[in-house]
Amino acid sequence: MSIIACVDLDYFYAQCEEILNSSIKDKPVVVCIYSGRGKEGGAVATANYIARKYGVKSGIPIKTAKNLLKDVEAYFIPANLDLYEKFSQEVMNIVKKYADVFEQVSVDEAYLDITKQSNSDYKKALEIMLRMKEEIFQKHKLTCTVGIGPSKVIAKIATDLKKPNGIEVITPEEIPLKVWPLSVDSLPGIGPRSKKRLENIGVKTIGDILNADFMKLVSIFGKKISTYFVRAAQGKETEQVKETYEVKQFSRMVTLKNNTLQFNEIKPYLEQLSKELSETLKSNNYFAKGISVMAVLDDLNIISKSKLADKPINSEKDIYKIAEPLLLDLIKKSPRMFRRLALRAYDLISYEGIESLERFV
DNA sequence: GTATGCTTTCGGC
């Protein structure tokens, strides 16, 4: 039987800032991404748990956060993503050592297959993960939360139960007790929409999924998703921990100074994004075949248009040449003004891939 | 009808 661990670095961006300046850590810390629109335009990336007690959380406008914290001393810090990336790499290098197979899924989260290390023994698995937590804290003064279970989904759910700075084991035998009473949206993949649809057929908890009429689930969600729900609820979904995590896309995004639908006003932003995206591709040794232009409208709805190039590209000029007609198309069909603009490169090919391709030509 | 591949939208962090 597999034993999987999920490692989640606690309130990561804000914790990095606390480590950098320990004098702030007894106060609310809010890490912000400023848009450049007015002094306080922008959104909250994340906040420490003290700030969360006041209702501050990821995604809310910075102004809202300031209002929630107006009566207390609090720190609002602009995000320093490069710094967090560096912290992440150092910590993940420690985490890696404790895994048979290691998969990083985001800057602050990783899955570990620890079946062999633990000899399929949950008690041993707990000891190993406690040692890992200890090493991370000793070396970086950084806390994380670890969930351990028979599958990725159960490990993830275990993590969510003990945040922050916790550790939780859910053995297969404990799933009925610890997992089935939880609300359906504790299951990764079930958001507000699916939750509502499940509620309509009387399914409120994860355990309810297993008592529901399977054909009814299939009629609502289709066979594939319904099967996932059931397997995941049983702790029997078997998604593997994948060693190599290959990047699939790069994107760059900017908030316009003013909302507009004028091509002449938007053009300089597209040129800038083309330049930045080209630099990102080149510095990571990639070419892209697919280019997509995306606009966030003034009502925050998103429209996008994409196209495959005839050949892999990575120069600013080639990217812009594909992107400009896409932008003109979007402007033509947009029902509203643009607020933000993004440029994405997908269908990536690494330099090595190109070379091996050329050998066949 | 099903498989496949591409485009567009959604949602997590």
Added chain:
DNA sequence: TTACGGCCGAAAGCATAC
């Protein structure tokens, strides 16, 4: 009362080929 980032992966939606 409102206020609103910048990424990413993948699902959903759609077209085409057999």
